[in-house]
Amino acid sequence: MNLGDFNDLEVVREVDFGLYLTSDDGDLLLPRKYVEPGTQIGDIVHVFVYRDSEDRLIATNLEPHARVGQFATMSVRDVTTTGAFLDWGLEKDLLLPYNNQRRDLRPGERVTVFVYLDETSDRIVASAKWEWFLSPDPFPGKVGDTANLFVAEETDLGFKMLVDGTHQGLIYHNDVFKPLRLGDVHTGYVRAIRPDGKLDLTLQRPGYDEALAQTDPLLEALRQAPDGRLPLGDKSLADDVYRRLGMSKKVFKKALGALYKQGLVDLAPEHTQLRK
CATH class of the missing domain: 2.40.50.140 (Nucleic acid-binding proteins)
Structure with a gap:
């Protein structure tokens, strides 16, 4: 059984408060509120397995924000002398031990962590020193990928x-x-x-290729604009350009220049006009 991940486990008995599932590590409870209607003894259920507040194995059909071996950004619920407790989408918060923190945290903050199984305690914990868990191998890609x-x-x-x-x-x-x-x-x-x-x-394709790739969306925006007139030009604010077109002003100006060279638009400081 994989602790901190989803497992397919068999239902072996039913009690008032839920179903017991069997595993190589012993039976564990799937609380009643997580039991799908119609589930019977002998069925195989797909559940996430972790430890409850008393360190007992427990199952749920909730999806955590991250499983063991994954990176995620989580909100800090509480801070104690032991560490910070993170909201990871389950009833029990995830411990970010004090020694695994990069700095002091406050409730309500968001922090990026790596989730792993501590071999000493056999508990699922988080580490804000996420760089330690990156691949040591050279990046397999190349510039422009x-x-x-x-x-x-x-x-x-x-x-x-x-x-x-x-x-x-x-x-x-x-x-x-x-x-x-x-x-x-x-x-x-x-x-x-x-x-x-x-x-x-x-965030943009390096070089002039990105501008060329944006000429078609810009041309379509002009065609959709009333009278072919778009209220954006060389003097427009970068925020206005991004809000309307989803591209940076630098790329917008290059794409605009490409359309102008093709004789498709007339330019003004505050607007662009599609030629008839």
Whole structure:
């Protein structure tokens, strides 16, 4: 049986307060409120197994925010001398031991952690020192590759990202053109691979290709605008450009230039007009 993960276990007996399931580690309870209607003795149920507040094995059909071996961002519910307790989607909060914290935490904060099974105590715990659990191997990709970026932490330089769940990268503040929230996952691109193996990242495809890729959406936005007139131009605010088109102003200006060279638009400081 895998503690801290989902298991397929057999129902062996029923009691007033739930069903008992059998496993190699002994029988464990699936409380009545988590029993699907019609479940009978002999059925196989798919359940998440963890330990309750008294360290007894217990099953649930709730989906935690993270399983053992996964990264996640969770909210701090409480802080004690033992550590911080995190909301991980189950009845019992997840312990982030004091020694696994990078700094003092406060209730209500969100923190990125790695969830693992402590071999000494056989308990599921979290660590905010998530970098320790990244792959030691060189990044297998190359500059320009597309990657899934998990927003892990904000720093003075920018946002630390988990790249494809295995490596660490950074998006600098001056490359961020939309709100980033801890725990969000975005599609991004590898801008550079540093000698230390860490990655410089961007949310936009590097080079002029991104601008070319955005000419079609920009052209469609112009066609949908009243009289083919879009209230965005060279002097428009970057926030206005992103809010309306979902692209950075830098990319917008390059895409606009490409359409102008094709003779498709007329330009003004505060608006763009689609040519008839």
